[in-house]
Amino acid sequence: MSREVLLSVRDLRVDFPVGRKTFTAVRDVSFDVYRGETFSLVGESGSGKTTIGRAIMRIHPASAGEIRYRDRRVSGRIDAASERLLRQKIQMIFQDPMACLNERAKIDYIVSEGLYNFKLFRDEEERKEKVERALRDVGLLPEFATRFPHEFSGGQRQRIGIARALVMEPELLIADEPISALDVSIRAQVINLMNRLKREKNLTYFFIAHDLSVVRFISDRIAVIHRGRIVELAGAEDLFARPLHPYTRALLSAVPVPDPDAEAGKRPAGYDPARAHDYSRESPAWREALPGHFVLGTEGEAEEWARGA
Amino acid sequence: MSGETILEVRDLRVSFSLRGRRLTALRGASLDLRRGETLAVVGESGSGKSVLAKTFLGMLDRNGRVDSGSIFFDGKDLAGYSKERDWLAIRGKRIAMIFQDPMTALNPLKTVGEQIREAAALHRGLDRAASRAVVLETLDRVGIPDPELRYRQYPHEFSGGMRQRAVIAAAVACRPEILICDEPTTALDVTVQAQILDLIKSLQRELGMTVLFITHDLGVVASVAQRVAVMYSGQVIEEGTVREVFYDPRAPYTWALLASLPQLGVKGEELYSIRGTPPSLFKEVVGDAFAPRNPRALEVDFRFEPPVFPVSDTHWARTWLLDPRAPRIEAPETVRRLRARLARGTDGPETAGGGGAATGGGDSVQGGAE
Ligand SMILES: Nc1ncnc2c1ncn2[C@@H]1O[C@H](COP(=O)(O)OP(=O)(O)OP(=O)(O)O)[C@@H](O)[C@H]1O
Ligand SMILES: [Mg+2]
Numbered sequence: 001m002s003r004e005v006l007l008s009v010r011d012l013r014v015d016f017p018v019g020r021k022t023f024t025a026v027r028d029v030s031f032d033v034y035r036g037e038t039f040s041l042v043g044e045s046g047s048g049k050t051t052i053g054r055a056i057m058r059i060h061p062a063s064a065g066e067i068r069y070r071d072r073r074v075s076g077r078i079d080a081a082s083e084r085l086l087r088q089k090i091q092m093i094f095q096d097p098m099a100c101l102n103e104r105a106k107i108d109y110i111v112s113e114g115l116y117n118f119k120l121f122r123d124e125e126e127r128k129e130k131v132e133r134a135l136r137d138v139g140l141l142p143e144f145a146t147r148f149p150h151e152f153s154g155g156q157r158q159r160i161g162i163a164r165a166l167v168m169e170p171e172l173l174i175a176d177e178p179i180s181a182l183d184v185s186i187r188a189q190v191i192n193l194m195n196r197l198k199r200e201k202n203l204t205y206f207f208i209a210h211d212l213s214v215v216r217f218i219s220d221r222i223a224v225i226h227r228g229r230i231v232e233l234a235g236a237e238d239l240f241a242r243p244l245h246p247y248t249r250a251l252l253s254a255v256p257v258p259d260p261d262a263e264a265g266k267r268p269a270g271y272d273p274a275r276a277h278d279y280s281r282e283s284p285a286w287r288e289a290l291p292g293h294f295v296l297g298t299e300g301e302a303e304e305w306a307r308g309a
Numbered sequence: 310m311s312g313e314t315i316l317e318v319r320d321l322r323v324s325f326s327l328r329g330r331r332l333t334a335l336r337g338a339s340l341d342l343r344r345g346e347t348l349a350v351v352g353e354s355g356s357g358k359s360v361l362a363k364t365f366l367g368m369l370d371r372n373g374r375v376d377s378g379s380i381f382f383d384g385k386d387l388a389g390y391s392k393e394r395d396w397l398a399i400r401g402k403r404i405a406m407i408f409q410d411p412m413t414a415l416n417p418l419k420t421v422g423e424q425i426r427e428a429a430a431l432h433r434g435l436d437r438a439a440s441r442a443v444v445l446e447t448l449d450r451v452g453i454p455d456p457e458l459r460y461r462q463y464p465h466e467f468s469g470g471m472r473q474r475a476v477i478a479a480a481v482a483c484r485p486e487i488l489i490c491d492e493p494t495t496a497l498d499v500t501v502q503a504q505i506l507d508l509i510k511s512l513q514r515e516l517g518m519t520v521l522f523i524t525h526d527l528g529v530v531a532s533v534a535q536r537v538a539v540m541y542s543g544q545v546i547e548e549g550t551v552r553e554v555f556y557d558p559r560a561p562y563t564w565a566l567l568a569s570l571p572q573l574g575v576k577g578e579e580l581y582s583i584r585g586t587p588p589s590l591f592k593e594v595v596g597d598a599f600a601p602r603n604p605r606a607l608e609v610d611f612r613f614e615p616p617v618f619p620v621s622d623t624h625w626a627r628t629w630l631l632d633p634r635a636p637r638i639e640a641p642e643t644v645r646r647l648r649a650r651l652a653r654g655t656d657g658p659e660t661a662g663g664g665g666a667a668t669g670g671g672d673s674v675q676g677g678a679e
Binding site for chain 2: 044045153154183184185187188189191192195210211212213214216217218237250251253254255256257258259260261262263266268270271
């Protein structure tokens with residue numbers, strides 16, 4: 001089965017100026033996202049996960065490396081057609097739906113904003129139709145179009161954020177922590193909705209998250225990022241069953257599970273890079289330690305971790 | 310594990326006046342906190358967890374008031390306290406609270422050490438040197454390296470995790486009997502959260518504190534608590550040991566809460582999700598507040614509020630399903646799977662006393678067929 005690579009990131013580096021110095025937020029990041037899959041990038045605050053999402057969206061420029069979408073390069077200097085393709089086919093859903101919805105605009109305008117920006121409708125009638133369809137797709141009533149964001153619950157607001165992305169008929173949705181701020185019950189609704197849309201519209205998701213437990217449930221593959229570098233990438237179940245990199249192990253063991261017997265006497269594994277690795281003679285590199293299961297480490301490490309798995 | 314009751318809350322009603330209208334945040338909440346335990350309070354946003362905790366400290370916002378009910382602590386009814394002077398003998402001294410956002414709890418203009426020292430001096434009547442020594446010892450105890458240096462630093466010089474440790478230090482420096490933690494780790498990374506949870510557990514053991522832990526994360530509950538109280542719309546609807554509530558939940562809302570957890574879901578299948586929204590707190594609730602969202606609700610649920618039904622000596626729930634006349638209603642698949650775990654190795658005898666209702670494995674949701 002050959003899978004189509006929809007998004008490809010190669011050796012990405014993103015630098016930020018800090019005074020006269022530069023701070024490298026993301027380094028040597030490479031991965032492919034296949035059409036139709038849910039690919040998740042998991043890491044803690046400051047690890048660079050949001051920066052990668054923003055580099056794909058061209059909110060931050062790539063300092064080195066390349067990002068390709070389908071057959072086009074979409075990083076660095078690009079032509080207007082590529083820019084247009086990117087702005088339409090890749091849409092973003094944000095963590096805090098409140099913050100990204102303009103409180104004084106009606107839902108109709110909020111959902112239509114992208115359509116207006118790219119003139120993606122022939123006439124008023126078609127625009128209205130598109131908005132209505134997007135609202136229905138996320139389980140909201142078309143009459144909500146005339147209301148304001150503050151009249152909606154958190155879960156409904158998150159749906160509006162999704163409708164606003166869907167109206168553009170995207171192929172790839174980048175979702176930055178779309179569910180971590182939601183209550184357990186609303187979270188389940190949004191997860192179900194996103195899974196249904198993925199099937200119905202053959203969408204591809206790039207999830208950015210810190211909540212590993214949710215990520216396992218929704219993802220096909222997961223990449224773990226630590227201090228700007230991806231340290232491990234594997235199929236979701238494989239990653240949970242056989243975490244290889246010591247950071248991944250620490251991260252997994254730190255997540256409390258809703259099962260009192262499993263939690264009793266559990267001791268989280270710590271991670272101290274200085275003690276876990278000796279990179280004085282050999283620098284870590286990206287390697288396939290087990291089939292389809294990649295780690296950042298030396299040859300010796302990769303072998304040792306794979307043996308222990 | 311079941312010590313005497315240190316704090317007993319009964320039928321507590323709290324309301325707020327809001328632009329001429331009355332919002333009822335607590336509608337007869339009852340809770341027992343036992344000496345030396347960690348009790349977790351869970352429930353969705355707006356269910357009243359923080360309001361409940363604030364009533365123990367006289368910290369309700371000015372537009373709020375206790376309408377009825379009682380909060381017994383050391384023989385006194387805190388629900389009747391009105392004078393700030395009375396509260397000063399309790400707040401921070403015997404019952405202390407830490408909040409979700411550690412930044413708001415610390416004064417940015419004062420060094421961390423001085424803030425904690427002032428609190429300790431005030432509550433424990435210590436002089437400058439003695440209180441300074443207490444602070445240094447406490448900073449060390451909560452795992453802040455280099456206490457001498459840290460004492461002289463300002464809050465912004467601390468990382469998120471260190472700041473939360475400082476807030477915990479401030480709370481425990483006064484040696485309170487009860488420590489209330491309101492979502493203390495929600496804003497933190499998971500690895501830092503694990504450290505803070507560990508810290509709270511060890512402090513509790515070493516200092517013999519009683520901890521009330523508010524959270525919406527059921528993983529955190531399983532990790533820190535011995536007992537759980539589940540809140541829905543201003544009431545505690547189920548209370549029991551963690552094993553009882555996780556493996557043998559009885560209230561439909563608790564079922565729904567557990568069934569909607571992705572961790573317990575089956576990949577590729579639809580997750581159970583609770584439809585609708587909680588009832589408006591401006592209106593009077595008739596019957597079981599969860600009934601409109603409960604696909605398995607009984608007719609009686611829409612008409613009469615369920616009383617408390619005991620399940621075992623340590624477990625009770627407010628649901629008509631526990632009435633002997635109730636029909637047999639199956640719990641969702643996820644909950645039935647959880648029930649199988651009850652039979653597995655127990656670490657406590659909580660199913661021993663249990664009266665009539667069998668709690669053992671299998672699928673016995675209240676027999677009682679006539
Ligand atoms: N000062 C106030 N004035 C009016 N309403 C208030 C006030 N304080 C709290 N409430 C209301 O009381 C209800 C319970 O609030 P509370 O803060 O206890 O919820 P919670 O369970 O802690 O939720 P969360 O998980 O979001 O923290 C909410 O509807 C809230 O809006
Ligand atoms: Mg709260």
